[in-house]
Amino acid sequence: MSAFEIVDPTAELAPVRRTLARRPAALRGRVALLDIRKPRGDVLLDRLAARLAERLPGVEVKRFSKPTFAKPAPEDLRKRIAEESDCVIEALAD
């Protein structure tokens, strides 16, 4: 029997390795709070925003939310967050 061969059934994507963005040593500048719209995620983020205002008055807090938790964040939202903020805090919830 000749060499056994198969047709690659995958997308042939080399595993994409992404390096994580460097974590800031301290919170400063523009901080995005992202609500993915799971129930009570907003409660957590409201508390976080209040604490940030209290403890780090120099930080500019910006609020974002996904249209629905059930779908990936739309491209334009991701772009806007990247342009308008220096770091993101995302709330998963349930």
Next chain:
Amino acid sequence: MKPSALPRIALRDQHGRDWTPPSGRDALLCFVHDGCPTCDLTLPILERLYRHFGGALDIAAIGQEAAGNAALLKRHRLTLPMLDDSALKLSFAAEIEIVPTVILAAADGTIVRRFEGFDRGDWRDLVAHLVVRTAVAAPEIDWDEFPETRPGCGSRSVEPEIAERLAAEAAGRRMGARRIALGAAQDPFEFMFEQGLTDGLPVIPPTPERVAAMLAGTRRDPLEVVAIVPPNLAPATVEKVAANAVMAGCRPEYLPVVLAALEAACTDSFNAHGIMATTAGATPIMVVNGPIRRRLGMNMGMQALGSGFRPNATIGRALKLALRNIGGARPGEIERSTLGAAGKFTMCVAEWEERSPWEPLHVERGFARGESVVTLFGLEAGSHQMSDHTARTARALGGSLGAFLAAATHPRAYRLGEVLLVISPEHADTFARDKWSKAQIRERILEVSARRARDLLPGPEIGEGMSPAMLGLGASPGAAELDALVMKFRKPENIAMIVAGGEAGKFTAVFGGWFGGPAGSMSVSRRIEEVP
């Protein structure tokens, strides 16, 4: 359909000369191989015609096997050119199934005559035609020396394994996927497991031969991109889908269903990323309608949602394997269901349209009855079965369904999106006897399952519930607001219904919803390519 022109392929004759018939004039070719008595009967006639008409047109035998060609030349003392087609390229391209096959082609390659086996009448007609065509007088042949007819033998190009190899070579020129060679000691079945390509059950290794055979099930180009598959947003070519269909155990004629299903899955409406990623255990539930159900021999009767039927089992599995292998939705990675269910392996049901008192699902959705359509629902991966052997009226049975559906997802989960009911023939009969439409059933379900807002609030005894905000209640709702009825489903038409199942037994199966609606998943229907 056989080709209407002779494929242009260069062959070498016994003198080492390469030529491509027809060589600027008409050509009379006869495909033969050694060991075929009908070829032995035919070759002397061809030699006779070569000596007689050879000045006016190309006449050659096309031999299918090198050693056999030499034997035939010697045995029949042939002087005519014997072209070596031991690679079977011309035999395959000309779709030769029987030897001898005689082809008369005009100088431009157009095939004017073609016949197989031995038929004295065919030969006499051919010779008469050559006389007219070449203006050469008829040769003297005593036709009474020959039998009236003799069947031919199978062409080598259609022998098992050889035919598959030739098809793979031909399709391979149009295939683009990476090939993976296995080591001699590797078990292909184990290899598929090791590479993480299976759903946990064995798959058929997608060899180039098998994928080429699968591709014969569609007219679409192997390199055409069918869909961009979430979650990795990877392009799926027809060839890649065919490889996954091979693995799932599909026959080639199932492929158009898998292709249409993958197209439906990769829409924003269906939201395959969400369906695969959710902790809730949703999966694509496939419903097939139209004539293709019969053509593929799909099961619609007993065990309609169960195991045991190849088209249903393998079509549903092929879609899941494509989402896994092309889209990258692997359990434990992006597929993150807390519990899952058996329907995650495969779930493909065909509607028993002929047994239904109502219009079939695809007709409800605007397709013609004669079209074949696949509809994907993003629902729970396992069905729940309602038993009602007591109801004798449509109203009573609709009431049972309402009571049963009130508990879908959770008895306090309301304003849901889609749900799919698979109604057994006996239950369909109960509705049909009272001439109930689907609209009436939906209305009855909503009526019986409606609950007061106050009964849907979360509480310490039964935890889950709808928050006042979800119910649209103000900060301090009054009695009227709390007594207002809330509907189980946001829209009546979100209660989809099909008929399937065995003739005996009063059951209806319910596929509960996932996060329905435009923000989650909505069912999507796609027409299936008709391949005659």
